[in-house]
Amino acid sequence: MSRIVDVVVPRRLGTGFRWLLASSWSSNLGDGIVIAAGPLLVASRTEDAFLVALAALLQWLPPLLFGLWAGALTDRLDRRRLVILVDSLRTVVLILLAAAVAFDVATIALVLVAMFLLGTAETFADNASGTMVPMLVQRDDLALANSRILAGFVTVNQLVGPPLGAFLFAAGQAWPFAADALLVAAGAVLVSRISLPPHLTEPRTTHLRHDIAEGVRWVRHHAAVRTLVLTILIFNVTFGAAWSVLVLYARERLGLGAIGFGLITTVGAVGGLVGTVSYGWITRRVSLANLMRIGLIVETLTHLALALTTTAWFALVVFFVFGAHAFVWGTTSVTIRQRAVPTELQGRVGSVNLVGVYGGLVLGAGIGGLLAQRYGVTAPFWFAFVGSAIFVVLIWHQLRHVAHTDELDAPAAS
Numbered sequence: 001m002s003r004i005v006d007v008v009v010p011r012r013l014g015t016g017f018r019w020l021l022a023s024s025w026s027s028n029l030g031d032g033i034v035i036a037a038g039p040l041l042v043a044s045r046t047e048d049a050f051l052v053a054l055a056a057l058l059q060w061l062p063p064l065l066f067g068l069w070a071g072a073l074t075d076r077l078d079r080r081r082l083v084i085l086v087d088s089l090r091t092v093v094l095i096l097l098a099a100a101v102a103f104d105v106a107t108i109a110l111v112l113v114a115m116f117l118l119g120t121a122e123t124f125a126d127n128a129s130g131t132m133v134p135m136l137v138q139r140d141d142l143a144l145a146n147s148r149i150l151a152g153f154v155t156v157n158q159l160v161g162p163p164l165g166a167f168l169f170a171a172g173q174a175w176p177f178a179a180d181a182l183l184v185a186a187g188a189v190l191v192s193r194i195s196l197p198p199h200l201t202e203p204r205t206t207h208l209r210h211d212i213a214e215g216v217r218w219v220r221h222h223a224a225v226r227t228l229v230l231t232i233l234i235f236n237v238t239f240g241a242a243w244s245v246l247v248l249y250a251r252e253r254l255g256l257g258a259i260g261f262g263l264i265t266t267v268g269a270v271g272g273l274v275g276t277v278s279y280g281w282i283t284r285r286v287s288l289a290n291l292m293r294i295g296l297i298v299e300t301l302t303h304l305a306l307a308l309t310t311t312a313w314f315a316l317v318v319f320f321v322f323g324a325h326a327f328v329w330g331t332t333s334v335t336i337r338q339r340a341v342p343t344e345l346q347g348r349v350g351s352v353n354l355v356g357v358y359g360g361l362v363l364g365a366g367i368g369g370l371l372a373q374r375y376g377v378t379a380p381f382w383f384a385f386v387g388s389a390i391f392v393v394l395i396w397h398q399l400r401h402v403a404h405t406d407e408l409d410a411p412a413a414s
Contacts, residue, residue, distance in 0.1 A: 001183070019193045020132055021149065022190045024129065026393050029160065033164055033168065034165060035165060037176035042112075069351075070123050070354075071122045071348040074347025075344055079135075083188070087187055087191070094118070101174040127350055135197055142158055146334045147279040150334075182257025225340050225341065228398075232333065235299060235360070237387070238391075240363065241368030241387075243368075244372075249378070254312040256312055270320060272326050281340070288332050296388070303382075307384075365384065
């Protein structure tokens with residue numbers, strides 16, 4: 001067993017990172033359970049399409065509302081204690097929700113409030129835990145460490161969690177939320193075992209708005225990180241436009257039913273697993289900056305291929321490749337940002353990136369819906385292809401800044 005652990009999480013990554021990874025995988029399994037159980041619970045309480053859509057929006061909204069504040073607090077407070085506190089609050093909300101469901105007093109209003117509170121807590125927890133990786137791992141091992149974090153997300157959050165959540169919900173509507181409470185609580189306990197080096201030089205006396213502005217200014221003046229944030233914003237607009245109508249595309253364009261649509265997510269997650277297994281091999285042969293360039297091209301061609309094809313099996317191959325690309329891109333982007341950003345700014349810079357991620361998705365979803373309504377279900381994919389292609393041409397020269405940051409021989413993290 002110890003040999004398997006050493007292969008998955010080499011000893012050089014440190015005991016602290018092993019605790020953090022175990023906490024991440026535990027929380028991600030809980031989140032994956034609720035990915036399926038949450039919508040099922042909402043649908044069991046109402047047939048109103050607006051309320052069902054509102055439940056999804058209330059989980060996307062917190063990063064936009066509180067992301068920048070979460071980053072400022074992460075850089076101002078003890079990060080380990082912040083994660084423990086927020087995960088403890090998440091546990092309380094989940095226990096209360098499970099109890100309300102068990103006693104059949106969970107109204108749709110209560111469920112929607114719970115979804116919003118869980119999304120808000122997750123925003124703070126994810127921001128703080130993400131800043132702990134470069135505090136625990138040497139700079140040269142950040143790519144490996146981040147690949148292990150995202151590997152857990154792909155496996156337990158996307159592959160294992162949703163079917164387990166659906167099974168638990170069928171067994172009893174309260175069970176998935178009780179299970180999530182247990183897993184999130186376990187994540188808090190695991191984080192409590194970590195010992196972090198200090199990142200606070202002196203107590204801050206400035207207002208949080210000043211801290212947020214400082215983080216935004218830092219991003220604006222740092223060429224590589226500015227390029228990353230701009231790229232994730234634009235590419236999430238194009239991605240959000242296309243993927244917002246994916247269920248309609250799968251049915252009308254590919255002729256896939258409910259099972260076939262579910263297969264798209266599974267195939268993408270399997271592609272992510274392939275990216276996980278091969279990431280170390282890839283990064284030994286390709287620089288992180290070139291991985292970014294390749295990723296931009298792959299995503300652009302993905303939209304083109306899906307806009308053109310009507311063949312289900314070919315589309316599934318495309319989704320598989322896209323899943324591998326998404327994993328590699330996500331790991332690479334996080335690694336480059338962590339290498340470039342000073343420890344005391346990790347929270348705020350990460351929050352600016354987070355706002356870009358969700359801002360792009362929300363804006364893209366609106367654009368995709370309008371285009372599909374007026375011009376047909378493939379229109380969002382053509383928009384995504386053209387928009388991505390134009391942006392790649394415009395940003396290509398700027399990627400030299402990312403290459404420069406990748407090559408810097410910065411001191412290793414403590």
